[in-house]
Amino acid sequence: MSEAVAIFxxxxxxxxxxxxxxxxxxxxxxxxxxxxxxHGATYTVGAYAAVSLCGAWAAGGGxxxxxxxxLVLAAPxxxxxxxxxxxxxxxxxxxxxxxxxxMLVTYALFLILEDxxxxxxxxxxxxxxxxxxxxxxxxxFDLTYPVYNFGMLIAATVVGVGxxxxxxxxxxxxIVRAVIHDREVAMAMGANVDxxxxxxxxxxxxxAALGGALTAPTVSVIPSMGVEVIVxxxxxxxxxxxxxxxxxxxxxxxxxxxxxxxxxxxxxxELFIIYLVMATxxxxxxxxxxxxxxxxxx
Amino acid sequence: MPQRMLAxxxxxxxxxxxxxxxxxxxxxxxxxxxxxxxxxxxxxMLLLRGGLVSFGHALYFxxxxxxxxxxxxxxxxxxxxxxxLGTLATLVLALILGAFVSRYRGIFFGLLSMALSMVFYGxxxxxxxxxxxxxxNLGGIHLxxxxxxxxxxxxxxxxxxxxxSVLAAIGIDQFLRSRYGLLTKALRDNELRVxxxxxxxxxxxxxNYIIAxxxxxxxxxxxxxxxxxxxxxxxxxxxxxEFVFMVILGGLGHVAAAFVGxxxxxxxQAVAYAVAPxxxxxxxxxxxxxxxVFLPEGLWSLLKRFGRxx
Numbered sequence: 001m002s003e004a005v006a007i008f009x010x011x012x013x014x015x016x017x018x019x020x021x022x023x024x025x026x027x028x029x030x031x032x033x034x035x036x037x038x039h040g041a042t043y044t045v046g047a048y049a050a051v052s053l054c055g056a057w058a059a060g061g062g063x064x065x066x067x068x069x070x071l072v073l074a075a076p077x078x079x080x081x082x083x084x085x086x087x088x089x090x091x092x093x094x095x096x097x098x099x100x101x102x103m104l105v106t107y108a109l110f111l112i113l114e115d116x117x118x119x120x121x122x123x124x125x126x127x128x129x130x131x132x133x134x135x136x137x138x139x140x141f142d143l144t145y146p147v148y149n150f151g152m153l154i155a156a157t158v159v160g161v162g163x164x165x166x167x168x169x170x171x172x173x174x175i176v177r178a179v180i181h182d183r184e185v186a187m188a189m190g191a192n193v194d195x196x197x198x199x200x201x202x203x204x205x206x207x208a209a210l211g212g213a214l215t216a217p218t219v220s221v222i223p224s225m226g227v228e229v230i231v232x233x234x235x236x237x238x239x240x241x242x243x244x245x246x247x248x249x250x251x252x253x254x255x256x257x258x259x260x261x262x263x264x265x266x267x268x269x270e271l272f273i274i275y276l277v278m279a280t281x282x283x284x285x286x287x288x289x290x291x292x293x294x295x296x297x298x
Numbered sequence: 299m300p301q302r303m304l305a306x307x308x309x310x311x312x313x314x315x316x317x318x319x320x321x322x323x324x325x326x327x328x329x330x331x332x333x334x335x336x337x338x339x340x341x342x343m344l345l346l347r348g349g350l351v352s353f354g355h356a357l358y359f360x361x362x363x364x365x366x367x368x369x370x371x372x373x374x375x376x377x378x379x380x381x382x383l384g385t386l387a388t389l390v391l392a393l394i395l396g397a398f399v400s401r402y403r404g405i406f407f408g409l410l411s412m413a414l415s416m417v418f419y420g421x422x423x424x425x426x427x428x429x430x431x432x433x434x435n436l437g438g439i440h441l442x443x444x445x446x447x448x449x450x451x452x453x454x455x456x457x458x459x460x461x462x463s464v465l466a467a468i469g470i471d472q473f474l475r476s477r478y479g480l481l482t483k484a485l486r487d488n489e490l491r492v493x494x495x496x497x498x499x500x501x502x503x504x505x506n507y508i509i510a511x512x513x514x515x516x517x518x519x520x521x522x523x524x525x526x527x528x529x530x531x532x533x534x535x536x537x538x539x540e541f542v543f544m545v546i547l548g549g550l551g552h553v554a555a556a557f558v559g560x561x562x563x564x565x566x567q568a569v570a571y572a573v574a575p576x577x578x579x580x581x582x583x584x585x586x587x588x589x590x591v592f593l594p595e596g597l598w599s600l601l602k603r604f605g606r607x608x
Contacts, residue, residue: 035405090587097590099405100351104546105590107539111583118576231416231535238409272420279413283398286406 002141007260009140013149015256016156020214021229022236023159023248024207030180030243031200033099034091037106039208040230041113042082046209047216047225048117050074051126058130067131074213079206082113087201092194110230117223125220132217148217155214159207163245176200180243235278241288250289307554314460318453326456328568329561330524333459336560337466338517339544341510343556344470346545348506349486350403354411355541357418358388358511360533362518364428367528370436377441377458381519388515392508400503403489415533422530433529436522446523459520466513467553473509474553482506514541543586549596558597 025039053070062070086109094105135147167173178186179196187193212226219225236255240247255274262269281289317329342355365387366380374380395414402410423431437447441458445451473479481502484492489499522528531537540563548559563582570578593599 035409094591100349100408101590103351103353103405103408104542105587107542108583108586108590111579111586115577115580115583119580123576227536231412234409235413235416238413242405268424270420271423272417275413275416275420279410279417282402282406282410282413286402286410 002143003264005141006143007257007264009145010263011253011257011260013152013256014259015252016153017211017215018232018236018256019156019249019252020152020159021208021211022233022252023163023245024204024211025233026237026240026243026245026248027163027207028201028204029237030245031176032091032095032197033102034106034201035099035103035234035242036204037103037230038086038109038113039106039204039233040226041110041117042078042205042208042226043212043215043229044117044223044226045082045113046074046078046212047221048121048126048212049078049209050213050216051121051128051221053077054128054131064130065134067134071131071213071217072210075206075210078209079202079204082209083202083205084198086205087198091201092197095197110226114223114226121223123223125222126216127220128216130217146218152214155210159210160245160249167245232274235274238278238288239281241290244288244290247288247290303552310554311460311464315457317460318456323449323452326452327524328564330452330456330459331521332561332564333456333463333557334517334520334524335541335544335564336517336557337463337520338514339541339548339560340466340470340553340556341513341517342541343545343548343550343553344473344482344506344510346542347474347486347550348482348503350503350506351408351542352411352510353408353535353538353542354413354415355510355514356533356535356537357411357415358392358514359518359521359537359541360415360418360422360528360530361388361391362515363522363528363532364422364518365515366519366522367428367434367436370439371434375438375440377439377446377523380439380523381462381516384519385512385515388518389508389512392511393504396504396507396511400500400507412535412538415538416535419530419533419535422533429529431530433527433531435527437526439523447526455520455524459524462516462520463557466516467557470509470513471553478502478505543582545596546586547589547596549593549598551595551598551602555596555598562597 021039021043025036028034028036028039050071053074054067057067057070090105090109091102094102097105132146132148135151137144137146139145165173167177175186175191176196178189179191179193183193211229215225232255236251237248238251239254240249240251255277258273258277259270262273266273314329317326321329338355338359341358342352345352345355362384365384369380369383399407399410399414422428422433428434439446439451441454444454446455446458481492481495481497484495485499485502492499492502518532521532544559544563545556546559547562548555548557566581566585567578570581574581589596
């Protein structure tokens with residue numbers, strides 16, 4: 001019984017984390033058709049930005065519980081700075097390239113960003129454990145869970161619900177959906193695609209940074225922390241169907257629970273089972289579980 | 299032009315063959331690695347010519363290396379056996395996986411390849427008996443009675459890698475001129491028309507995929523012998539990215555371009571690693587970007603442009 005509960009809790013928390021790091025990736029792909037490898041590096045930058053901002057907060061004598069403010073603030077800061085730079089300088093001029101070429105471009109950006117992090121923050125690890133330790137832990141059955149991890153669940157819920165509301169109810173969200181559906185027709189109807197691309201890409205960067213910032217207190221912050229995250233995020237997004245928000249949620253839940261089960265029942269399989277699920281989904285339903293079918297062009 | 303190119307390439311090969319007499323040992327070590335990786339890049343180039351970018355080509359590089367590693371662990375240290383069986387192992391795996399992968403195009407091909415390589419990586423990380431994340435050392439490999447490792451083995455290993463690289467380049471060059479090679483180029487423009495020509499696209503992709511895998515497998519064996527150590531990072535997605543970069547850097551213009559790309563990247567890595575260890579990725583990333591924007595046909599196109607002007 002307690003093991004089932006543990007699997008459920010671990011799975012939910014891991015799924016929440018996966019959703020946070022993957023949802024920006026799927027949004028950017030849906031709108032811009034870019035498989036953004038640099039998402040992983042943006043995640044790293046977000047973690048470092050959180051370290052710096054929280055450090056400044058603590059040094060400035062800010063309230064002890066208020067440290068969550070700079071932690072979350074790291075996301076919009078990174079999104080607003082990094083997003084426009086990457087989009088305007090590198091992605092906009094290359095917009096008409098093939099998807100695979102764009103993926104290479106973002107791979108190059110990933111390499112550049114990872115070393116830029118080293119220039120700015122150095123190579124030594126940072127530790128930002130206050131936000132993690134502050135709320136303490138709670139006992140569920142015979143296991144202690146850090147309360148912070150449940151914050152991840154809240155954050156993922158807020159992001160997911162907020163994004164769903166934005167896309168379905170608000171006017172800008174509907175325009176974004178129109179662009180996802182058909183860029184050219186949306187342009188003909190007067191949608192400013194340049195601006196939407198810029199906004200969506202920056203928002204995607206902010207989501208990656210949020211994932212990094214919220215992860216920063218639970219790990220040691222190192223320059224290469226995004227390398228593994230990006231492939232995990234790919235797995236989640238591919239499983240759900242690239243470009244689909246619901247798909248990212250489903251992919252995150254599937255990967256989260258599969259991994260939690262593996263960790264508790266078959267620890268040897270922990271890492272490769274995720275990619276096995278990804279490969280299997282790709283083999284059975286190539287465009288993911290939730291992606292619409294596409295016509296073959298002649 | 300082809301006459302002059304042939305002459306130029308022969309001179310290049312001759313210079314490389316004489317390398318043991320003019321390169322210091324550390325450089326020879328890098329050159330062995332660059333040639334081996336160039337062979338893997340050569341395979342990847344075949345796929346890229348057909349418009350397929352694999353972000354998981356390191357899978358076969360790793361399979362070749364670990365096949366050789368397992369053979370060494372079981373007491374077989376003859377290089378020829380390692381090379382043949384290592385390549386064979388990758389070919390068999392590529393035949394099985396290729397049956398599935400050859401149905402995919404574009405981004406899905408890239409991501410499925412990546413997923414498959416990450417499955418293998420995940421397995422290696424967790425396999426205690428294979429040293430998990432540390433990998434393990436292989437020693438005592440020899441070719442007939444010539445040692446292939448240690449100080450005495452460096453030159454034979456280099457020369458062997460060079461011979462195999464040249465053979466692979468000549469073989470692939472012939473393949474590119476063959477019916478299948480030419481049709482692969484057409485694949486990139488329009489698959490359906492290739493089908494109308496009477497060629498099964500899936501078979502064509504599969505053929506290229508298997509050849510590419512075999513080359514990567516052999517490259518893996520050679521790398522394992524040259525370095526004397528294998529680890530899971532050989533199959534990680536960043537290694538695949540490196541291979542893709544080599545091909546983009548060199549260009550698709552000629553079989554030698556893949557080796558040029560591998561050579562330049564290895565040299566840049568070695569120099570940058572010594573001079574500025576924390577910025578080599580920056581340099582590599584920036585040159586990749588520059589290459590995509592300014593030299594979409596790779597370094598090889600520079601050579602061609604230069605040749606035309608002269």
